[in-house]
Amino acid sequence: MQEAATTPRPQIASCPHLAAKESAPDIMLWVVGALAPAAVWAVWNMGSTAGTVFIVSIVSCLGTEALWNYLAKRPQTLMDWSALVTAILLAMTLPPRTPWWMVLAGGVVAIGLGKMLFGGLGWNLFNPALVGRAMITISWAGVLAVQKVPGGWFQGIDVAETGGLDAINGATRLAIAAADRAAEGGYGFDLGAQFEPLLFRNLEGCIGEVSAALLILGGLVLILKGIIDWRIPAGYIGTVAVLSGLCGSQGFLDEAIFNVLAGGVLLGAFFMATDYVTSPMTKTGRLVFACGCGLINCVGRFYGPMPESTTFAILFMNGLVPLIDRSLRPRTYGWVSKRE
Amino acid sequence: MTAPLPERLFIPMSQHLGAPCAASVSVGDRVERGQVIGDVDAMVSAPIHSPVAGEVAAIGTQLTPGGQRVPTVEIVPDEEQDFESFVPVPEADDPRDIVRAAGIVGLGGAAFPSHVKLRPPHDMPIDTVILNGCECESFLTCDDRLMRERPERVVAGARHIKDIVGASRVVIGIEDNKPEAYQSVSARAGGDVEVLSLPTAYPQGAEKQLIWTVLGKEVPRGKLPAATGALVHNVATAVAIADAIEHRRPLMERIVTVTGSVERPANYLALFGTPVELLIETSGGLSANVGRVIAGGPMTGAALADLSVPVVKGTSGVVALESGQTAPAVSDDQPCIRCARCADACPISLEPFAIGVYANRGDWDGSEVYRALDCIECGCCSYVCPTRRPLVQLIRRAKHALMQRGSRP
Numbered sequence: 001m002q003e004a005a006t007t008p009r010p011q012i013a014s015c016p017h018l019a020a021k022e023s024a025p026d027i028m029l030w031v032v033g034a035l036a037p038a039a040v041w042a043v044w045n046m047g048s049t050a051g052t053v054f055i056v057s058i059v060s061c062l063g064t065e066a067l068w069n070y071l072a073k074r075p076q077t078l079m080d081w082s083a084l085v086t087a088i089l090l091a092m093t094l095p096p097r098t099p100w101w102m103v104l105a106g107g108v109v110a111i112g113l114g115k116m117l118f119g120g121l122g123w124n125l126f127n128p129a130l131v132g133r134a135m136i137t138i139s140w141a142g143v144l145a146v147q148k149v150p151g152g153w154f155q156g157i158d159v160a161e162t163g164g165l166d167a168i169n170g171a172t173r174l175a176i177a178a179a180d181r182a183a184e185g186g187y188g189f190d191l192g193a194q195f196e197p198l199l200f201r202n203l204e205g206c207i208g209e210v211s212a213a214l215l216i217l218g219g220l221v222l223i224l225k226g227i228i229d230w231r232i233p234a235g236y237i238g239t240v241a242v243l244s245g246l247c248g249s250q251g252f253l254d255e256a257i258f259n260v261l262a263g264g265v266l267l268g269a270f271f272m273a274t275d276y277v278t279s280p281m282t283k284t285g286r287l288v289f290a291c292g293c294g295l296i297n298c299v300g301r302f303y304g305p306m307p308e309s310t311t312f313a314i315l316f317m318n319g320l321v322p323l324i325d326r327s328l329r330p331r332t333y334g335w336v337s338k339r340e
Numbered sequence: 341m342t343a344p345l346p347e348r349l350f351i352p353m354s355q356h357l358g359a360p361c362a363a364s365v366s367v368g369d370r371v372e373r374g375q376v377i378g379d380v381d382a383m384v385s386a387p388i389h390s391p392v393a394g395e396v397a398a399i400g401t402q403l404t405p406g407g408q409r410v411p412t413v414e415i416v417p418d419e420e421q422d423f424e425s426f427v428p429v430p431e432a433d434d435p436r437d438i439v440r441a442a443g444i445v446g447l448g449g450a451a452f453p454s455h456v457k458l459r460p461p462h463d464m465p466i467d468t469v470i471l472n473g474c475e476c477e478s479f480l481t482c483d484d485r486l487m488r489e490r491p492e493r494v495v496a497g498a499r500h501i502k503d504i505v506g507a508s509r510v511v512i513g514i515e516d517n518k519p520e521a522y523q524s525v526s527a528r529a530g531g532d533v534e535v536l537s538l539p540t541a542y543p544q545g546a547e548k549q550l551i552w553t554v555l556g557k558e559v560p561r562g563k564l565p566a567a568t569g570a571l572v573h574n575v576a577t578a579v580a581i582a583d584a585i586e587h588r589r590p591l592m593e594r595i596v597t598v599t600g601s602v603e604r605p606a607n608y609l610a611l612f613g614t615p616v617e618l619l620i621e622t623s624g625g626l627s628a629n630v631g632r633v634i635a636g637g638p639m640t641g642a643a644l645a646d647l648s649v650p651v652v653k654g655t656s657g658v659v660a661l662e663s664g665q666t667a668p669a670v671s672d673d674q675p676c677i678r679c680a681r682c683a684d685a686c687p688i689s690l691e692p693f694a695i696g697v698y699a700n701r702g703d704w705d706g707s708e709v710y711r712a713l714d715c716i717e718c719g720c721c722s723y724v725c726p727t728r729r730p731l732v733q734l735i736r737r738a739k740h741a742l743m744q745r746g747s748r749p
Contacts, residue, residue, distance in 0.1 A: 010626075010633040011663070012643040014733055016719030017632055019667035024677055024726040082677075122675035122727075281680035281693065332711050333548065333688035334561035 060107025239294025477637020497578025
């Protein structure tokens, strides 16, 4: 063809010839952005001790992924930014005083065992950040229990006095409530007075619990941006609210609000349970999954041995995702349902 | 705008779905405008007419926009052309025979012979005729222009189709991003033709989706759309049918949208056989950083390697996309992050991610369980995928393998 010299030569490819702008790295960076306000506020208030946890977690998670890819001779995948999301989430589920080596080990387990061993992004069954956290919770509960929460944060509660797992589960108020429930008395504090610190500046518990308001803000941004499905946070938080209202002894509304704001429910509902890879792909499935998370979370809180159970509630439901996906498939156009 | 008369027309003998035509002229023959130059005695086929008066210069083969190389009649047109006159198609008692003789096929892009659709099976009476004024794809504006400029012909075609199949109702569905078309067609419609404004949504121009939007009925799987009592025709096809029945005019030209990264985007009335590159030249040529040139729309059209291919009956548009504008080249093995955007986007509620995983492994049983064969190949799943997995391409691979082993939708 003579024209080829003068006219630009078109490329060929199969249709469709257009693609949406939003790519996987964009999505991951939006999640990072949505977590940023709470993370920054935590470091601002808790100081370098929380900052260290973030840095160690990021180095550990990204380093593990890079090393794994290098050893497995696979293309580097750091630039999909999913390891960064895992790193930030892992840090936010840990208390600020977590020793650096513990965070390091958590990152290695989160990425190595939780993600890369399954085949990398998209193939893992369980939320990697929660796998890391679960490992820390189970392995070093004793080490954390003797850590003192730094004075001046709240009231310098001695972790050892309030129950071994409080610090690691980061639900100090929840722990007190659980202990009081176990003693079959009223709570040693006023529920209503907790709402404001829990919403705006809470220095008990995990890094990510610093401000419920900022977590909700980040979650709403992701919902409005169409990145996460509202069904998961709505189903999760709704179930927790209703069940705590019913199970609690301090009045429906107070118990409902307190149990949603305290502990890991908001971080879990907006950022953990919504993880694409480990949550169902059908809309009904997501509701079922979310309600299951809420149910197990509440059962764990009110009747379990630990004051908080967000981690294990979500991990348990992660394991059911393949079953949920298989049993709640959408009806295809033109197919009649079995009942007809 | 009328496209310029090319020096030579390349008229493929297969411009429709179904049996290809055999050339009925020889090299050196004189042909008149509207004269039959190719036909075949088959039910699913449509004859082909010369769009010009001229001389048959050669009979060779030519690549079509669809990518097949088919026998082609090459005609050198006379310098003086009378575009007002043509050889009329023969009179017939049954209007469907006139539609066949006029060579009319679906002008939305599928190019299925229209007379076949006008003869639905006897056990499937048609109660509603739906005219598709949705414009099958973004970028294309050929139907929009037709509805704005020739609304009375659209309405006339609607009435003819309704009468032919004995329907009680005829609806012209127009998406709400074409208000001028809606107004001009509504103004001509009268009481017997309904004009509906539909929300704009790709792929509403697809038959099954349009039936669902207009009637709220689903075409049962494996059945003809006629099973819902609906018959869908494109507005341009309706105009061609009206012209054939009233004026015995054969199909010799169509409206082609030329748009994208060309200097002067336009809709052309182009004779069949006009090389695509002539239309692009008339529009000012391609921009320097052109990526792909597509025959049809950007979601389902074919990227052209050779711009000398001719306009055929199914060529609704020529879309030039800049290289930064196109989807990235298909690369394998990007992971699925299970975001479910593909499932949300699928107009028939398939789960493309699952078919994609099975197809990638060559597991055709799995693909079939996830109903790969129901896929209408609109491309929405590939479009939305944030890791750019070639989902519709993988589904096509699964469909192909399943059809080969005898599975049917």
